[in-house]
Amino acid sequence: MKRILLILSAAVLIASCGTQKNVTQLSKAAGTMSEVLPKVKIPKANATQIAADVAYLASDELEGRDTGSDGILEAAKYLQNRLHEIGVQPYKGDFFDDFDAKGAKAFNVVGMLPGTDGVLKDEVVVIGAHYDHIGFMKAVAGDSLANGANDNATGTASVLAIAQALKQIDFNRRTVVFALFSAEEKGLLGSKHLAKRMKAEKENVVAMINFEMTGTPMVNREYIAYITGHDKSNMATVFNEANKDRVVTGKLAKAAEFNLFMRSDNFPFYNEFQVPSQTFSTFDFTNFDYYHQPGDEISEVNSTHMAAVVDAVMPGVMAVINNERLKMMGNE
Numbered sequence: 001m002k003r004i005l006l007i008l009s010a011a012v013l014i015a016s017c018g019t020q021k022n023v024t025q026l027s028k029a030a031g032t033m034s035e036v037l038p039k040v041k042i043p044k045a046n047a048t049q050i051a052a053d054v055a056y057l058a059s060d061e062l063e064g065r066d067t068g069s070d071g072i073l074e075a076a077k078y079l080q081n082r083l084h085e086i087g088v089q090p091y092k093g094d095f096f097d098d099f100d101a102k103g104a105k106a107f108n109v110v111g112m113l114p115g116t117d118g119v120l121k122d123e124v125v126v127i128g129a130h131y132d133h134i135g136f137m138k139a140v141a142g143d144s145l146a147n148g149a150n151d152n153a154t155g156t157a158s159v160l161a162i163a164q165a166l167k168q169i170d171f172n173r174r175t176v177v178f179a180l181f182s183a184e185e186k187g188l189l190g191s192k193h194l195a196k197r198m199k200a201e202k203e204n205v206v207a208m209i210n211f212e213m214t215g216t217p218m219v220n221r222e223y224i225a226y227i228t229g230h231d232k233s234n235m236a237t238v239f240n241e242a243n244k245d246r247v248v249t250g251k252l253a254k255a256a257e258f259n260l261f262m263r264s265d266n267f268p269f270y271n272e273f274q275v276p277s278q279t280f281s282t283f284d285f286t287n288f289d290y291y292h293q294p295g296d297e298i299s300e301v302n303s304t305h306m307a308a309v310v311d312a313v314m315p316g317v318m319a320v321i322n323n324e325r326l327k328m329m330g331n332e
């Protein structure tokens with residue numbers, strides 16, 4: 001019976017040209033998501049587009065994207081345009097999620113892809129990164145502008161690349177919210193605001209996947225990116241099992257030592273919803289010398305590597321938004 005359905009659905013697949021219907025047919029035929037997902041074609045990330053996004057966000061023109069500055073407003077407008085051109089909807093009618101950052105006018109930029117499954121669409125997966133940085137600082141070698149290329153134009157560009165891929169695949173049974181946060185550098189204020197707002201609006205957030213500093217390859221690791229709070233959930237296992245081509249993620253001792261789990265925008269979502277909420281990063285404390293320095297410029301990050309990170313995580317992202325829910329494990 002299964003085989004007949006599969007053949008029938010293959011015929012439908014050839015006959016129609018839309019993407020979403022095809023995959024829906026395929027999913028009905030094959031039964032479990034674990035059988036279906038490996039058959040879904042995932043487009044490769046575009047390293048040139050990623051480089052262009054990082055280059056603009058980290059340009060001198062945006063003056064280091066300090067919360068409340070003119071530069072960050074330009075960054076936010078750019079991100080809104082990018083989400084719009086990708087085909088992502090504004091979150092609840094507005095890409096701008098305004099909040100007060102200790103007296104400064106601040107805004108997250110938030111888009112969404114509504115879920116394609118009648119039931120699972122009520123479950124929300126948040127994919128995020130902060131796009132703010134620290135603006136001007138004490139000069140180093142005559143340069144006082146902290147451009148924030150690696151921190152965190154790279155994570156921001158990664159989220160745009162994932163949005164692009166998911167829009168193209170058009171098969172996300174759960175609703176996906178793309179959240180680009182402001183005021184992370186002021187104390188995770190943007191992510192705190194959005195997590196609290198989503199909690200107040202009774203959104204059923206089931207997972208949060210965050211990206212921070214993915215601009216430089218890790219040194220001597222078999223995996224491409226570590227995740228913070230590695231043992232707190234089965235996220236690492238799910239991402240590694242979903243990708244048949246390479247080891248996606250692993251545990252970095254330094255991440256636990258510095259308690260990075262609590263130091264990025266995943267953490268407010270963990271606090272509000274107590275669901276798996278973790279950050280992918282490739283900054284391993286040895287492979288980048290310009291953390292919060294004026295030297296954090298586009299010339300210091302590698303767009304081929306960033307595209308490889310996106311390609312590596314995409315099968316896991318597809319599993320999280322379509323397959324079984326991620327589970328908490330309760331360990332450090």
Ligand SMILES: [Zn+2]
Pocket residue numbers: 130151152184212213
């Ligand atoms: Zn950061």
